[in-house]
Amino acid sequence: MDKIEQALLRTTDTKRLLLGSGVLEKVPAMFADLFAGQTALVVADAHTWRIAGERIDTLLRAAGIPVETPFIFTDPDLYAEWGYLEELEVRLRDTPAIPVAVGSGVINDLTKLASGHLGRKYMVVGTAASMDGYTAYGASITFEGNKQTFSCPAPYGMVLDGNIAAKAPAGMSASGYADLIAKVPAAADWMLADAVAAEKIDSFSYALVQDGLKETLAAPDRIAAGDSAATAKLAEGLIMSGFAMQALQSSRPASGLEHQFSHYWDMDNLCYRGKHVSHGFKVGIGTLVSTACLEFLLETDLPAIDAQACAAAWPTLPQLETRIRALFAGKSGHLSRALVETRDKYVDAEGVFRQIRDLQAAWPGLKARIRAQLYPFDELKEKLRAVGAPYEPEMIGVSRERLRDTFRRIPYMRSRFTCIDVLQRCGLLEEMEHRLFGPGGHWEV
Ligand SMILES: [Zn+2]
Structure with a gap:
């Protein structure tokens, strides 16, 4: 079969x-x-x-x-x-x-x-x-x-x-390719959620998306050239992702942190040169950010993190809500969603302690699996370029400052557990922001 x-x-x-x-x-x-x-x-x-x-x-x-x-x-x-x-x-x-x-x-x-x-x-x-x-x-x-x-x-x-x-208007296959390459870091997010028991991996739907994924993604230039076999393969990968979501009745197999950027910009009604930016193009930029976050996590000595200290520094829900209200001032649609999603995802200090300990216990094997899963940041960027998809935020009309603003708000926008939640629980969000937008960062502001 x-x-x-x-x-x-x-x-x-x-x-x-x-x-x-x-x-x-x-x-x-x-x-x-x-x-x-x-x-x-x-x-x-x-x-x-x-x-x-x-x-x-x-x-x-x-x-x-x-x-x-x-x-x-x-x-x-x-x-x-x-x-x-x-x-x-x-x-x-x-x-x-x-x-x-x-x-x-x-x-x-x-x-x-x-x-x-x-x-x-x-x-x-x-x-x-x-x-x-x-x-x-x-x-x-x-x-x-x-x-x-x-x-x-x-x-x-x-x-x-x-x-x-294969003959679809320019950019459509590139958009699909970017939506498919998102499944690479999305799987790493699911591994992390599985390790802290936030969302267990369902092996059937996981395999439906991941089996053969890298072979399909290996041909961005052929897809860009309108090769019909490579385009059909791309379509198969995308359709299988849809089936995985159907089978699990959840978008988890196909969507992690990278999609949260796309959803955020959807709420902003992001347009570039008078046109709505395609789903895949938004997701592609999100995929670069999430890959950078995961790479930072891989470089972090996670077992050396003081779980007790992280738990002690963790805000209560009312404290977090105060922070969210300040962060989302003037954006009422985003704010109400952020409050609901954050409540759904919230764990107390004891929960944070347990999550960090779970990650530390799983880390040697988990780290190796995530490393094997990811495309390095530069390779990912090159693949997006080769297929004809945007590979800099400015190419979809998002300035670096705007990307930074989005990054600051993303941890609160969705109850789905991803790598950004690990960084937040470990007190590493500021350092991450610095690596992305500080001097010498991927998108130095
Ligand atoms: Zn998608």
Whole structure:
């Protein structure tokens, strides 16, 4: 049994996946198999209609499947926003047809949530290897100006044709590559969370993401050159990450500290040159920061840390909340989230003592595993450059000062335990900040 079949046994929503060159022609067979006797309705935008949607619509009709008039978003600035979702929902309410989403992140997320709201299954034909959200449960939609994740089932079936994804607009594969390389430090974060019993490693979903990961990531130049086999491999890695999240009903297998930077900038509505910055590009910069944090941790003599002294210096929850209120002054949306997430993650002084002792006990083996897991900072940066992804914060419109401000607030933004929590508990955050932004640091301010 291959990896895809094994994964499909554990996924809760997705029943079929077809991945390869020329598989677009097999969409009608999959549709007939999953939705026997039902009507199809292609959802696309003007671009994805041209490159694949129209062909799929024709193929479905030729196969004798009843097909409704397609729904094509015409707005050139289409993004995953609530208004567009409502437009699609209104259309789908009129018909029992099964949506066939043709596109990448935006079209998939809009169709996923609209279908979820109507309690209807759908399938997706991916047109780019741009992120790992295709097969994840939940959709990322901007509602009242804030990007939020809404819970809804993943697609029932998915098709991705490497020939089409390889020709996606510039930057899409690079964005997917950055989202995939994030899984390297994310695994190290999970190892740390496992060691302190904050979140145990689930070996199945861990392996689904990590097995073969480095081989896929070894070819950034081929992906940049539009090689369809390398792009299909990238898509497979991303889709497996989605399956891992489905299997565990958590984004932990695919997301660590690096994603927290992306989520933070989502809340800021980060734009560069008038356009929203892609998920992968934000995550790529976060991956550089988290790798730097993990490298610092590896250089630290953790067993020599005085756990008793760290516990004595650890703030109470009210003290921490006072600190957070000062840090987030003037940012009320971020503040309310920070208070909730920090409360969820909080352990008292005794808990901090225990966590540090657990890490110290595990350290010799853990340190070796983390070292073997990571790409060194410079190699990571070079890979991002080679694939055509941003590798300096300024390339996504984030100044060094802004990156430093984000770094200071990140420890409070998510209840998920990562390397930054280890640094905080060990009293090393200031030193870390100095290494990143001080004289001679990666991003000297
Ligand atoms: Zn991601």
